[in-house]
Amino acid sequence: MEVKEKKKKNAESVAEKTYQNQQLIVFRLGQEEYALHIDQVKEVVITPHITRMPQTPSFVRGVANIRGNIIAIIDLEEKFGLSVGLEEPSKQANNFTLVIESEEFKIGVLVKEVPNTLSISEADIEETSNVIHEAGVESGYIKGVAKSGDRLIILIDILKIMSEKEFDMLTRKQALA
Template structure:
């Protein structure tokens, strides 16, 4: 999806990773959980912290800081898991996204969102839907369906299936 595809006002949930603020379409968010015990799964990518039990379902948890090349997320009173729905090849995959803290939900008009900056050819910014501005601050709006590669989603699906 591109910024041009955003034609109506949408609500976004903002969250912090380090000092940066990111946002995801509220329609993709199932729930927000307090930090809980994450069971490690061997031989998974470094940013995949493990799995949690969510009312009997196994949900893979991805450390969004590690995914974006930041230091590992440290557990604090504000650390949380944002449970999101990711569309992958026509299937909905449930993933937990570990974040430093959740900020707020607010609306952005299409004209308040600018396309993601093009930063050379080596850096993949496909997962950034656009840049929003709220309260004088830039917010990176994620296209959660493109944040993880097919291989990463496949690994998450296998881990959730095997651990069940």
């Protein structure tokens, strides 16, 4: 009987070890916490002066010079419609910028507080398809909801937040700046 219990415990511990930890960058938008996979964030900088670009969507705050690179700065609170009822966006103290870089583009994402890192098990991330069932909800950029104690953190894929048309428009505007 003791051998069966040991085998059962070994099987349980092997099952637990198959989950890998995810490294996330956690930040606040509106009243909720959001996270990006750490691989999507190149660096966090103090937000430099932003120059407004004409004929851009309201969530595009403009462009900024970050380490010699002119990049588009976006406001996810505005993009997600979370700034409704809050302070005027121009008066908000967006103090930090997450610099996101892929092979095709570089963008900055405004955040109000210093983002922090969180290591979380894949077992603690609930897939979006299990949470959001509304077909009309545009949730392709929401990868899931991470559970950390009492906290629920919305895990997003920054590369899917904007449409291809929006990315094309941003890269063209950056080339002109």
